[in-house]
Amino acid sequence: MGLCLSKQRRRRRRASPRWSDLPPELGGLILCHLLSHVDRVNFSSVCRQWRLAAQQQQQRSLPPALPWLCSSHVPTTCLPGLTTGSGSHPMSFTSPLDGFLPHDLGVLHSCFTSLDGIWLLYEHEHWSLHCRRPRALVNALSGAITKVPPAVVVPPPPRHLLDEVSTASLKQNVHFSGGLWLFSGGGRCRWYEDMAFHRGKLYGLTYNGELFAHDEVVDVEGGAIDNIAAIKESHAELVVNKPHVALTTTYNLGAGSMRYLVVSDDGKLLMVRLGFPCWYYFVPPMVWARDDIATVEGMRVEVLEADFEMGRWVDVKSLGHGRQALFVSRWCSKALSLAGSGDNRLQPNRVYFVGADFTKCHSFHNWACPLVAMLDHLAHGEHHAKAQPHRLNVLDPSRPALLRSSGDDGWLELFNPGDTYYMCNTCSGAIIRLPRVPARLCVKSSEGGGGGGGETIPSWSIIRKVMVCSPGLIAAILYSNAVGLYRPGDTSWLVYPAPECNDIGFYRGKLYSVTNDESLFAHELVNGSSDTISQHVVEQVIRASPNRDERRNFPRMLYLVASCDKLLMVKWIVPRRARSSIRKDNTAEAGYAIRLKVFEADLEIGRWMEVKDGLDGHAIFASRSCSKLVRLSGHDQRFQGDRVYFPGCESPNYRTTVYTGDDSPSCRFYDMRKNTITKVFLNKGDAKYQQSYPEWFFPSPQQLCM
C-alpha cells in the first residue's frame, strides 16, 4: 500500500500539465486502443481537449467496443458464472438489504455483462409512486468508471488473480450440484462446499468444516480446463479438522449454514461461516434498520483461520490488521485491501456476501445479493439516498418488459406482454416503437419453409432478430424467416418473404440476408411512385452453393458479420452423424467433427471465399441477435484473436427451445488456429436448458459524447 502511494506521488510530480493539450489526432489514436466502452466514456470526460479528440475520432471511425451482455433475470442465473476466470471479484455496491428498506438506494434490476466487466443496473423504487427509475450503472468487477463507489479501485495483486483464474476454471469443471462441488481425482471423490488455491495447493472445504489439500493440480492456460482429467492424481489429505463447535449448534436443530474459503491478502487461508436459523428457509428474516445499520435477526457470521501446524481453525478478530475486507460468493472469493477507501460502503473488516448464494432458501429470493457483514454484527454501509433524473426510464414496472433480444450498437429490443415491441437505446434511452407483425406471419411455417404449418407462435418470438440500421431504418427477421424492413413513421413492416433467411447484416449502407443454402441477398427500400409508398427491393448477390449434398447432411447455423470493410459469414457445421455420437471432446477426428468455417463475401464476383488463416488478430462475437468483428488487444487470456465466440445461447435450426447442448455453439468459442471448441461459462455451468438466457449487445459508439 505504502509503495503504491509513493509511486503515485512520484507520478504526480513528474507529469507536466501538457497532457491536457494532447493533439486531438493523438487522443483519437489512444481512444482507439481503449476497447471498453466505459473507458472511452471516461476518456471523453477528462477535459475539453480530450473530449474534442473523442468527438473527432468518433466521426472518423472507432473500432467496435467490447460487447455487453444483458440478462433479464440477473442475480440468480448470471452473476455467479460471470466471475468465470475473470480474476476479479463481483462486488456490488448497494446496500445489502435491497427491497426491504423503503429509503433504500435502489433495486438491482438487471445486469449487463461486458467483456470489460459486469455492469449492474440499479433502479430506484418509489414505493409510494409505484414507479422505478434506473439510477446507477455499476461495474461489478472493479467499480472503475462510475462514481459508485466514488474512486475506489483496488486492483487485486497478480498472485490472487492467478489463483482466482485457476479456481474459477476448476469450479466450472467440477460437477456442481445442490451448492456442493464434487471433486474427483485419483480414484476418489469428495463433496466440497468451496475450494481455493493457496500456496500451490488446492484446498477443498467440506460442509462440516473439514479442509483437504490436493497436490499436483495442473492449471491450463486461459483459465479453461477441458475436463477434470487436467487434475492429475490429486492426493487428498486431511489437513484441518472440523471446528470444535459446529456453528449449527448455536441455533435450533437443522439451522442452515454456508461456508466459504478465502485466501487473505497476507497469505492466510480463511473460512467464512454464515449461520442462520432454519425458519429462514420459509420466512424472510426480520430486518431492523437503524440509521445506517440494519440487523438481520438470527444471522451470524464468523471468520476462522486455518492453523496448519495444529490442524485446527482459529478465530479471526480482524482482517489483515484491520485493512482488509472479504468478498465472498459461491464462485469466487477474494480478500481486498480497503484501508483508506473513501467510500463508507466499502470498509475493511467486513465480509461482503456478493453472490446469489441465498437463493436456495426460498425466502431469500428477494435479497439474493448482496449482503454485507461486519465482523461484529451484520450491517450495511452508509448510502447516499438521492434520486437522479434518468433517461433510461423505459421499463414500465406494471408490465415487466422482456429483454428478449439484443440489438446492435446499444439497442435492445424490448417486449411488453400484450403490447408491441419497441427498441430502446441503452445509453441514450431513445425509444422506437415497432409496428405489429402482419398476422399471416405469426404462424409457424412447416420445416424447410413453404407455407402450411398452422401452429400459432407465441407473440414474444415473432421477431427473431431486429437491428437498427440507422435511425430511419429498422430491419428484422420475422418468425417465419422473412425479412422485414420498417421506417419509423410508417404504419407497417415491408416484408420480403424469403422463407429460409438465416441471418441479416448491415454492411456499407445496405441490408444483406443469407439463406439456408448460403445465397446472399441485398435488400433496399426504394421510394415508389408516390412518396408515401416505398418498395422492398431484393437482389441476389451470391448464388447458392452448388454442393447440395453437404447442405442436406450437415445441419448448421449461419451468421453474418459485417465490419467496416468486409462482410463475413460464419458457418457452424454439425455433421448428422456427429449429432448422434457426440463425444465429450468436440475435437473429434475424421469428418464427423463439428466444424466452423468463416467466409468473406466477394460481392463483385458473387461468391464466398473461405478465410483460412485466422482473423488477423480479430475475434468474432457471434449470436443470433448481433454479431461483430472485434479487434482484441490486451493480456486477457479469455479473449484472444482468431477465435469465434458464441457467448450467448444459440439454438440450432432444428431446435426451438433454448439449448446449450454439445452440438450447439452456445457458450463456446472456436479457435480457428487450433480447430478446437472450448466452453465459456457465462451462465451457470452445466445447465443444458436454460430458462433465461443471456443476450449480447454492443454499446453504442455514438453515445460516447454528443
Next chain:
Amino acid sequence: MEVDKGKGEAEETRKVAEADRDTVTLKSSDGKLFEVSKEAAARLSTVLAGMIAGGSIDDNGTDLKQIGSEALENVVDYCNKHANSIPSAALISSSISFNTAPFKEPEEWERKFVDRLSHDALFDLVEAANFLGMERLLDVTCHKISEMMKGKSPDQIREVFNIKNDYTKEELEEIRQELAWAFYDD
C-alpha cells in the same frame, strides 16, 4: 535469448553499415546529433523515408526542430532496437487483410522500452512518432498510454496525467445528463 542473438547480428550489420556510411544524422531542436541506420529510418518512419528518397538529408545533421533531444534519443534508440529484434511472425501480414488497424501486441522489448519512460518522455515520444510518421512506434506508445487509463474514472485519469478539470459547472452537469446512465454522483 533471441534478443541477444539479434544484438550480435546487428552488431555485425552495424559495422557493415558504418563501412558504407549507411546512416542518417538527425539533429534535435537543441542541436544534439544522433545517428541512425538509413535502412531502419526509412522502414520505420514515413517522413524520414520521404526525406531520404527526396535527397533532403543533410550530412551534417538533418534538422528536426520539433523534436527535443530526449525524445529524439528515444526515437533513435527505438529504431536501433527494432533493427535488432527479429520480426515476429505476427508482424508478417497474413493472407486476409483487415483494414481496421490490425494492431499487434507490443513485443516484450517494446513493452519494456515504453515502460521505462516517464510520463513526460512518453508524451514527447508520442508527439515525435506522430511527427516522423512512425506508425508502429505510435501504436506502441498509444497502447501504453491507453493502458494507463484503463479502468480509471475521469478523476483518476486527471490525477495520473496531471490534467486540470477545465469544464465549467454547467458543462459538467450537461455531461452528467448526457451520460446519466453511466455516472452517478452523490
